[in-house]
Amino acid sequence: MSQNEATIDPATAPTGAAPAATGRGAHANAGQNKLTCSNVWKVFGENAERALQRYGGHMSQDQLAAEGLVGAVQDVSLDIRQGEIFIIMGLSGSGKSTLVRCMSGLIPITGGHIFVEDQDLNGISAQQLMELRRHKMGMVFQHFALLPHLTVLANVAFPLEIQGVDKRTREQKARETIRMVGLEGREHNFPRQLSGGQQQRVGIARALVIEPDIWFLDEPFSALDPLIRRDMQDEFLRLQNMLDKTVVFITHDFSEAIKLADRIAIMHDGRVDQIGTSEELVTQPATDYVAEFTKDVPRAKVLSARSVMVPGRADGIPGSSPDDVKPVSAAERVEDFASRVVDRNAPVPVVDDQGAALGHVHPESVMNILLEREQRS
Numbered sequence: 001m002s003q004n005e006a007t008i009d010p011a012t013a014p015t016g017a018a019p020a021a022t023g024r025g026a027h028a029n030a031g032q033n034k035l036t037c038s039n040v041w042k043v044f045g046e047n048a049e050r051a052l053q054r055y056g057g058h059m060s061q062d063q064l065a066a067e068g069l070v071g072a073v074q075d076v077s078l079d080i081r082q083g084e085i086f087i088i089m090g091l092s093g094s095g096k097s098t099l100v101r102c103m104s105g106l107i108p109i110t111g112g113h114i115f116v117e118d119q120d121l122n123g124i125s126a127q128q129l130m131e132l133r134r135h136k137m138g139m140v141f142q143h144f145a146l147l148p149h150l151t152v153l154a155n156v157a158f159p160l161e162i163q164g165v166d167k168r169t170r171e172q173k174a175r176e177t178i179r180m181v182g183l184e185g186r187e188h189n190f191p192r193q194l195s196g197g198q199q200q201r202v203g204i205a206r207a208l209v210i211e212p213d214i215w216f217l218d219e220p221f222s223a224l225d226p227l228i229r230r231d232m233q234d235e236f237l238r239l240q241n242m243l244d245k246t247v248v249f250i251t252h253d254f255s256e257a258i259k260l261a262d263r264i265a266i267m268h269d270g271r272v273d274q275i276g277t278s279e280e281l282v283t284q285p286a287t288d289y290v291a292e293f294t295k296d297v298p299r300a301k302v303l304s305a306r307s308v309m310v311p312g313r314a315d316g317i318p319g320s321s322p323d324d325v326k327p328v329s330a331a332e333r334v335e336d337f338a339s340r341v342v343d344r345n346a347p348v349p350v351v352d353d354q355g356a357a358l359g360h361v362h363p364e365s366v367m368n369i370l371l372e373r374e375q376r377s
């Protein structure tokens with residue numbers, strides 16, 4: 001049974017409860033819905049739309065197979081909030097790219113609805129969809145997809161050229177964006193003269209030059225070697241903190257997802273099994289599949305102080321008042337505060353954003369998590 005906690009009826013869509021700890025703290029909690037999928041299906045094969053209608057808008061795996069169809073995306077409902085980094089994970093073939101292609105209006109859906117803000121993509125003309133995609137959506141792909149015969153400047157200015165922006169304005173905007181991604185001085189290089197990381201910066205600049213509302217990134221860093229990849233993740237976070245886009249990001253790498261995500265959706269055979277923070281997926285997996293998918297994630301990387309603390313005041317525990325020791329904030333992850341608690345060898349207070357005491361963490365429980373004893377017991 002799928003437990004998609006972000007499943008919504010767009011007519012009654014709430015902004016949703018705030019997640020506990022996320023990759024970027026409480027950043028996205030206040031966002032309004034930016035993009036909504038409501039019972040979205042993408043079925044490949046002949047007469048797929050008719051078949052889906054014949055089955056009343058819902059087909060089982062067996063029915064799809066009997067009709068010779070592939071259910072790449074099956075009955076997906078979710079909402080993505082303004083300003084959040086929403087990560088989609090799942091094994092190869094689980095439907096991630098197809099879902100993102102549907103969300104971005106690149107391919108038509110077979111059933112359901114996709115709303116960008118209040119606009120139902122089913123209800124707009126091909127021309128309106130093209131305008132929406134050109135003006136509101138930026139895309140970055142794994143293999144850069146740069147135009148090899150164009151310079152960096154021309155590559156970045158290209159989406160503006162498509163929009164019909166005059167040469168002077170588009171080159172000025174392209175130069176600003178190139179500077180923003182740290183490639184100043186490379187404007188007249190061709191893609192082949194750049195490293196993989198630099199080429200992906202061009203890809204990022206090209207997606208950002210139109211100042212999109214929604215930024216889709218399909219495994220943007222997976223072709224890069226690990227050190228460059230880490231730099232690019234940091235760079236991406238820096239840009240996102242500055243620009244506050246709504247981001248839909250596909251990755252195969254859970255540590256990348258932990259670092260970047262506000263929330264993560266786990267896809268499995270075309271369906272979304274669960275949506276949550278990395279901590280929620282690890283500590284409260286909704287399905288056996290999610291449990292299996294997250295079983296190797298080190299707990300220290302995802303568990304927050306809030307979830308490992310002993311609640312209540314630490315009165316009476318010597319030296320554990322917030323006045324005696326620098327407290328841990330509730331959203332901090334074990335990995336980040338472990339050494340402070342273990343070195344101190346005494347309980348450390350946990351406080352909320354306002355500095356109010358919530359509880360305290362004990363060195364023993366931190367050590368247990370570091371050694372993953374809890375997982376084995």
Ligand SMILES: Nc1ncnc2c1ncn2[C@@H]1O[C@H](COP(=O)(O)OP(=O)(O)OP(=O)(O)O)[C@@H](O)[C@H]1O
Pocket residue numbers: 044045070071072090091092093094095096097098099
């Ligand atoms: N154009 C198409 N025609 C037929 N089947 C397709 C098409 N595109 C995708 N599929 C099928 O849809 C399913 C989902 O594919 P998709 O590429 O979305 O998965 P993915 O999770 O993004 O995989 P990967 O991680 O390997 O990129 C797969 O079974 C794939 O073979």
